[in-house]
Amino acid sequence: MSPVYPVYIIGEVVNLTCSAAGVSTVSRIQFFQDSQEIGSKEGFSPSDNYIHKLQRSSVSGSHAGVYSCQYWKNVSGQESPSDRSQSISITVTAHPVYIIGEVVNLMCSAVGASTVSGIRFYQDSQEIDSKEGYSPPHRYIDTLQLSPVSELQDGAYSCQYWKDVSGREIPSENSQAISIAVTARPSAPKLTVTPQHQIFIMGEFVTLTCSDLRTSTLSGIRFFRGTQKIHSRELPRSPGSYTSVFQLPKESGSYTSEYSCEYWKTESGREIASERSRPLYITVTARPSVPTLTLSPPHRIFIVGESVTLTCSVPSTSALSGIRFFRDSQKIRSKEYPRSLTGYTDSLQLPGVSGSQAGAYSCEHWKVVSGREIPSQSSQQISIAVTDPPPQPELSMDPPSGVVNKGLSLNITCVAPGGAGEQKFHFFKDGVEIVPEHLGSEISSTDPDMSSMNTSVLTILKAGPNNTGEYTCSYKKNVSGRWVLSLGSRAVNVTVSGINTGGILLVAGTLAAVIFCFRRKQRAQKLQESAKGSEGRECTSNLDPSHGNKESKAMDAGAEQREQGSEVTYAVIPLSALEAHTTQSKTKTQPAEEEHVMYSEVVTKHVQKPDN
Template sequence: MIWVCRDSQVTSGVPPAPTLSLSPEFRVFVRGEQLHFKCSLPGGVRARRFLFYKEAADGQWEQIREQSGNTLEVSTEHLRPREEFGCSYQEENGTEFQSAQSNVVVLSVTDPPPSPVFSVTPKQDVYTSGESVDLTCSAPDKHKHRTSRILYFKNGGQLHLSNPPPSLVTLRLSPQDAGNYYCSYQVLESGREVLSLESNSTFVSVMTESLLLPLAIGCGGGGALVLLVLLACLYKRKPKALQGENESSPPVGCNSGILPQSKIQDSKVGDPSKEEGDKGADSGAEFEFPEITPTYTLLGSTSSTSFHVKNGSSTKEEHIYSEISL
């Protein structure tokens, strides 16, 4: 490490001092930005080495780099709030003498302003195309009077709005406006605009009406489908006699029509007429089917079917129940 006295006097035989310049030509930098120094030689002079210095805490010059090139890049990440830089060189003729020190470049390093608060109103998970939303970017109170500009971003790219954009912007949404939104602001600091940290972000999802309609139909169609399935199940559980007049199968549970009926209903055992009825059962007997009057009632989740069976002079009512689990 080489230390150079700041107040050293230029003596005869010492190469003339170079010129140190800084790019960009600011005097205030935000922590994290990059500095670019250039050590320029006097006219007609050639150098084989360049030396760059920074002022130490005790006021002495500390060499930070020795190199063949005359440019130096420095990060402000770990610099103090105020720094001073200088440079010198060694001539190409092989002598070990260093030139006189250059001019001093003084700069300041500041932390970026704190993040603003970003919001989208109204707050919704999904927005419809054509709907309007308000974007609001609010700087902290102590920086509001110094705010020179507010910037809005979507997916990393700056939105080109009115110049300067206000703290509240209204957007009429389209599907192309979907994305991640956030903002930042700038304050004036020693003649330059210093950008703040980024705000919180909000994702805006935009859906067209043509996509919302199938969702609504799908929700209603699902209920209709369930109802159709339930009706199909109920239909399958009906007695076959109710499914059509062309079907010859009798209803389940009905004894009438299975065997030929005797015209005499109350004959006693041993009665001659009873015996004649039995003898005629195998030849030409008449089949008599019951008269069925179905009544359907659907209440809630339970259905009831009543059958009035007329058999001779008596009428018998039977009920078939089926339950539907919804």
């Protein structure tokens, strides 16, 4: 359609064009007005480019409507129609409105007249222009141009032509009147931005407000970035101002954009736009590069009381004015530097971390440009979880007293509270961890099995003096992939006694020998006096350990005696006193006495000594 107007004025010319470009053969093109056929053309050739034009000259109200077109092509002797084109609406009004300063052309045509001597134009029935001397080549058309139009030219316009017949002027009837309304363009609005900064950040949102909308018949408002329309909205009423939120586009490097706004009103079907607002210039810069946040030690979960370090590293290419740390999006620390730096790190120390310090941590840095802080994007978040250590285990012993004789076995059992779970147990002696693999076969431990996931037993197979001491245990529990050590158990004390099973047997044998000695003494009354005296000394020596060493040695010389008529030989065996308990002081004086134990279990055969 040409020319393109939202509203056409009675008398104007409108051209409609239907093109079947790209089609190999076209047999017919048809126009439609409100779905009714109004004009067609057949017999096209490729040189026509398959284009058909429909002209609406001197448009009138009957030409208003919805227009479309369609073409046909001949396929095997039959016409095949295309789809309808898109629709175009034509609106016609008899009361056009013009804006002061525009150019208006009024055309008067005496089409059909055989002879025309002249044409006159009228404004509100007053002649304003006249032209004579027409000849047929001019087709009897005259144009009156109002340029630039002003409010003084508002009114009803008409025209007529005349011809001279026998020296007399014969005028035609006046044409239909065309009313022209002339109005001033609405005054320019005012454009402001919120927040008000000298510099803005790419991607952030700003609010543009178009105010001072000085018209009682406001129809809509538009915003522009440069010459490009970025927002348009029709308004049902006339507010004093209108606001819209925009996101500043992201581009490479810093830039400055020009923004403006306008509003419009509608009169006689025509949109009358206001003057543009004064331009508003917005300077935009990019955010600094994203910092990197690291965690040391790199655990997913921490135990109450541990130390945690978070380090924020800024790339060396970024200017720096300060660094901030956040926990759960709340600022917890901010450090400003007296001068702009490039490439820097700052650390946040959390000594003795507690449950209140658990959360998602992040950091950012900023630079100052034109008096405004320009923050970077936040670093990736690092979540810190804090938990109490697992509860204290229970430690028990078998025997429960903790006192065990040398050479016997000892079991120490560690039981973790709570249900089954993945656990590792550790035993300690005098604060040093016991590693059974490093101690050979004398100590072993059992790991938890499926039937008892919370118990472990430390077994000392043969207790010795070096096993005396204070024992504790603890366990590790798998919490979010980290092995967490529990609190230590209460301590139990182990004492290893120096008495062993061999010593007990020797004592029992000694008592048996003493009893047997007394019985033999009664039976030996008839022996010789020398043997009797010797045996008495032996018994006395065995019953009275207070005899001196000299007497003991004398007895040793004749210790071996043979009862007359007997196959049993008795021997007096001197035995040192039992070892002191291993926990006694080594400087303690050892008893000087010796115990003499007689064994009767040893049977010897009497052998006659050969004479010398």
